[in-house]
Amino acid sequence: MAEQLKDFSLLHSDEMILNMGPQHPSTHGVLRLKIHTDGEIVSRIEPIIGYLHRCFEKHCEFLTYEQIVPFTDRTDYLAAMNMNDAYALAVEKLLEIEIPERVQYIRVIMAELQRIASHLVAVGTFGLDVGGITPFTWTIRDRERILDLFEYVCGARLLYNYIWVGGVSHDLPEKFIRRTLEFLDYFEPQIEEYNQILTYNKIFIERTADVGTLTPEVAINYGCTGPVLRGSGVKWDLRKTEPYAVYDKFDFDIAVGDGRMGTVGDTWDRYFVRIIEMKESVKILRQALAQIPDGDVHAAVPKKVRIKEGSVYSRYESARGEVGFYIIAGGKDKPMRVKMRSPAFCNLSVLSEIAEGWMISDVIAILGSLDIVLGEIDR
Amino acid sequence: MEFNQIIELFEIRCPGCVTVVEGQQALTVQAEKWPEVAKILSEDPDLTFDSLMCLTGYDKGTGDALGVAYNFHSMSKLHKLEIRIEVPRESAEIPSVANIWRAADWHEREVYDLFGITFTGHPDLKRILLPDDWEGYPLRKDYETPDYYHGMPIPKDKTGWE
């Protein structure tokens, strides 16, 4: 033993490989991060995904276009309405049908409510990631109210199957608009409360400002979209730059990170963009609820979707970023290929670029600010 | 920049590199010409396709070609382009563009994983969604589900969802 100790290579400090996940409180699902650490410092991160792969794209090839809608729910389960909407939009582009205006408004209302709900989870779990528990319970409490609204509309609380190709499954219930307005009146002051307990907390700023800075060039190169890209100061929002549905009729701003607490594109910016976006969504909702016209929501729903050969790539701004559906139609009632370009997939791929060199705690914070949903990454 | 102008630009910069897909706003590129075209796409000041929105592998099931569709977008010029590359099923090799658009890194791995198209020059080409030791490429139309995976029977009862 004494002989061995003379050999100093035994005292050589080595990198330790940590397997964070697939079961870990802060990987937001079943993500596995293979982290090479030198003490607390992280020198290399290798995200390993696929633990939640459910063959969405393979299933799509065996399902008719209408049957795929409930499957899109299960991809991004925190923003299922957005996914329904994105898929319906892509198929409608292939079908080249006109959608009644009331349906468009309903979809906008649902998408924005869903965006708020999704951002509430993002903000709350980000609070958890940096150690604050109260923001999480508060945001979840308010999200419940949105889920109540969804339940009132379509009976489901998480996976809705509400937005169909060519329309929506049910018209809005009678008191929906009043109840939504009540919710908005309740919700707007709550955002200030989140700001007080989390956003402007000194410790929170210390933890997130200047940490994990993502420059715009890198963000674009990696295909980051949504709040992650906007947090880097890029004014890019498909609702504004390539308006679909009736988004061109509303007055709202694109939330961008401005480096208020540190550098542009740091973790705090990515977080704060979501807070501003919730306010903007409230703005859109108020306008949409005031303007919504009457009409039949089933007018354009096709009896049977059968699409002639062709392909389309359609983009949609979900809560997490750009959802793309690349659909190749083979002339049958089933698609030949459905590819879902998932925003969190690209957003996660940038993690190793921005989180290497920071500490383990920072990796958690940076991962939280990317707001990933594994169901959507693994599909 | 309009689609027609992009074609004209390619006729000047790289004659014969691209052909137009009939009836669609997409270009077909030969796999061997792809690095050259990719360079033009990313570096030409009139094109500056800085964002690779989507990378889709596909198998039309007819003939023996596998294909990859690249959807590009320019954040500064605000124009879009779709590039398609088709390669034979037996020797499916396409040069990687992961060093130009980092977004292609994981997307190429995904296409390799599900279609078995090899991207030459990719920094770390391995399976991404499926387990590393999975056999076959599930999204190919001629894929047949294996009976066992590590001794576990794979259920083939399709009545539940088909």
Place this chain on the structure above:
Amino acid sequence: MNSVIDSMMKIFGSLGTGNSALGLVLAVVIAGLVVFTIMAVMAIVAVYFERKVSAFMQDRIGPMEVGIFGFKGGKQFWGGIGQTLADTVKLLVKEDILPKEADKKLMIMAPFIIFIASFLTFIGVPLSDGLVVSDFNIGVFYIMAAGSIGVIGIILAGWSSNNKWSLYGALRSAAQIISYEIPIGLSLMLVVIVVGSLNFGDIVAWQADHRWFFIHSPFAFIAFIIYVIAGVAETNRTPFDIPEAESELVAGWMTEYSGFRWSIFFMSEYANVLIISIIASIIFLGGWLSPLAIFGVHVSWLEGPLWGLFWIFSKAVFFVFVMMWFRWTFPRLRVDQLMYFCWKVLIPFALANLIFISVWELIF
């Protein structure tokens, strides 16, 4: 001063056993059992208290509604009491898991070392005038010394679990506890300099004669603040719960523990919280003196051992509440920020404090 052990010895002596060794053993065993019971009960009460505080702050439903025998309670005091009972039963009957690759001897030993540390500390802490198991003339010093044994148990727990998260948690914890003992010690030194005694009874007696220590001088007030902050860090609670950091390290050094062993950790954590709070109230807030003493008013029927117990616990519970308030409000610091805060903020301030209070004592 007289301690519980001394009084018991006297009683046994008067009973005429005549055997002082037997009397001593009996007295020690009885006192030990009483302290153990107090710790266990305090842990349960503290968990209940923590649940209620968190429920009020976070709009939690469970701690408000889970009743027992039909009592629901809602926002009333007994609302959610069933959850505490269920939790206790769950912890006691839960499967106790020892990982295959763990160092089993050390892993079994570790919780007891931690528990012994807080147990030993409790022995020196007076709960009222004369109500102390053993009245050391070096009380402050003894508590500092006994309290720091716990870190050995933490390191053992982290190492023996053979889990990387546990190891991280243990290392962080060791660094943190050892670092934050310095500002605690330095801020307690102030009162020692002023009073000239390490005995808790003398310290409180001095405060009865003069004034409560936290308003003794500006430096004493700063020391009080430093003590509270460092005390929160010493007990590994938010915003300094870096060793446990459930979002980073799963559960830190407790990752591999379950069931009863884990509940021992839990018990000693709450015991430590209580000890830190009681010491804060003794040293800085006049211990068992009634709050009227702060105005120089002495009401005789508000004093005495039982009232002293009430006052000291009121003050301590206030501190416990403040700690819980911190926990449900703040996010967590990063490990380097924690160290920075200790070594570059708290310790320099505490050292300067020590010099200034000496000068202050010379002048006044």
